[in-house]
Amino acid sequence: MRPLLAVLLSASLLSGCADQPVDPSGTWINQAAIDAAIEGGKLREALLAYGPNLEWRIQPQRQLATYSNGFEHGEGQLRDEDANRWRVDFYADYHESLSLSDGELLQAASETWPEQRFSPPTTSAAVDMPLGRSFEQALYRAYLGGHWTIRQGLGTGALVLFQPDGRVEGLPGAERYALCLAGDCAAMNGEFDSIWLQLGEQGQAWLFERDDRQLSIFEAINRAQSDEMPDYHKGELRWRLERMTR
Incomplete structure (x- = not known):
């Protein structure tokens, strides 16, 4: 009898544990969008196909959930619905409806957006890291990481390193960079992807094309009038870089 009671007690305890909600606390990034981007094609198209939200930060102790879509931040009240399911009221x-499944945070499909999936970042986010920065750094690491060599343009033969924190080394005339993820810069670029290159306080937008091994950076030619929003189109090739390693 005692062995049978022990088995029944163990089963009861395991069942009780299975019903307990999992803590969703922390930062979650849209890894599917990053994976799609690094496969090739246009960056903005990949982000839109698997987004538009790129990062969630969940704080159950404060009943807060915030998201970033690369341009805007939204903050809502986190409400428990049932085990492993939450509602965020804006x-x-x-x-929005959130749930946990197989280690992923799922944002349910709605009339506005398809279902979106989020994973914990491989590099832990600092407590004071700005919202959206974890996704940005993960994207930069995967999309532009590794060693690049300038094959055409100023500085031919130089080694170029794009760091996850937005620093760039070896590209003449630039020490910082930022990829356009959403917002005004995307509207200005139309069908093109863009990168911001900056040296000191001076910077400008460039258009680019990338596949796994090659990055081409072009001048951004503004066809808009002075009183209109910029309308950038691809101009002269400035650099062509080849990736040697990831």
């Missing part, structure tokens, strides 16, 4: 009676 202003104007707008809400």
